[in-house]
Each structure stands twice: as structure tokens, then as C-alpha cells.
Amino acid sequence: DAGVIQSPRHEVTEMGQEVTLRCKPISGHDYLFWYRQTMMRGLELLIYFNNNVPIDDSGMPEDRFSAKMPNASFSTLKIQPSEPRDSAVYFCASSSRPNSPLHFGNGTRLTVT
Amino acid sequence: QKEVEQNSGPLSVPEGAIASLNCTYSDRGSQSFFWYRQYSGKSPELIMFIYSNGDKEDGRFTAQLNKASQYVSLLIRDSQPSDSATYLCAVNGDSNYQLIWGAGTKLIIKP
Helix, strand or coil: CCCCEEECCEEEECCCCCEEEEEECCCCCCEEEEEEEECCCEEEEEEEEECCEEEECCCCCCCCEEEEEEECCEEEEEECCCCHHHCEEEEEEEECCCCCCCEECCCEEEEEC | CCCEEECCCCEEEECCCCEEEEEEECCCCCCCEEEEEECCCCCCEEEEEECCCEEEEECCEEEEEECCCCEEEEEECCCCHHHCEEEEEEEECCCCCCEEECCCEEEEEEC
């Protein structure tokens, strides 16, 4: 059974460029979460979806960040334009129902120079 | 502001001993409690979850929940060097779909 799949694993880009992170949740999981992790701030929830619908995006830092889930098997997190302070590891996670454990992807390490 | 507190460590434990990791939370209405292990450069992976007061055992791991005192702990028996990692405590927040995360405790098992 494949887990949560994220791509790319690493992304290095220059300030001002657009960055798109991709996620495929576990089949049958109705909840998808995007997290960001840094040493200073730990794990931060950016946005989560239920049945492809964004439920809470209050953690999205600013308008430069956007997320979509066009179908049950694919989600994207886009940063446009990117800034050095966006450098972090971005995790996608999915779960099957409320209160159930999260299953994390391997993450995307983003470096913005 | 709902919070989850963990000692950042590092917590150093000799191989074969019991490692005890603690977590306190502020929201008395919390219902779900999770322990995740994260190796350096890797993603968090679930170790244990507990919903009811008392102990829950899984192999060398035991989760303990005390809702009256608002703490949850993780015991690792017969600690191994491979247990060296950061352990994250997570507690459900305002909704069942959101977790409040602790900053994690770094555990070092010394051979």
C-alpha cells in the first residue's frame, strides 16, 4: 500500500520564482493536510481539505501561498512569488477520518535563495 | 491559545534503560493524543495514539494519559540506539481535524 507521495523531494529556487509542491494522498483518505516545518516554529498547519474542499486555510501565511485539490488523489501547494523566509520542509499528510492518525509524506525541502 | 508543551531536551538515556517523555496540554476538552517519532531529515511517523485515561502498551512503547492532570507520557522500555530521534506530542485542537503540536523532545540513547 503506497503511502503519501510528495514531489519534488528537494527544490532550490531563486527569490521571486514560482514554486509548486505536489501531493498524492493515501487512497480512500478523505482528509489532506499541508504542514510546514522549521527549526524556529516547528510544525505549522497551513491548510486542510475534506473531500477535496478547503476547510481551514487560516494557517496560510499570506496571499503568496495558495493550495488546490482538484480531485481526491492530487493536491498542490503553490508559492508565488517565493521569498527566502519560505525556506522550510513542507509536508503533506492524509487521514481517513476525524481523530485518526495522520500519515505523512516524505516532505519537500524548499530552499529559496 | 491552546498549547502543547514538551521539554526540548536533549534527553540522554543509557541503552537498555527506560526513556520517559512527557507532554502537557492546556485544553481540558482534548480527546485525542498522539506520539510521533521523527528521525533527522525524515517525516514524522506515528508511534502511539491514546484516547482514554490510563495506559496503552504496544511492544516496548507505553502511552500514559492523565486527563485530570492534563499530561500524556510515552515510555520506551529497553531503549535502543535506533530510538534516538525527536518525539513529537500532538493533541486535537478546536476541531477533530486539527492537531496542536508540541515542539518535540530530542532523545539520545547512548550505547
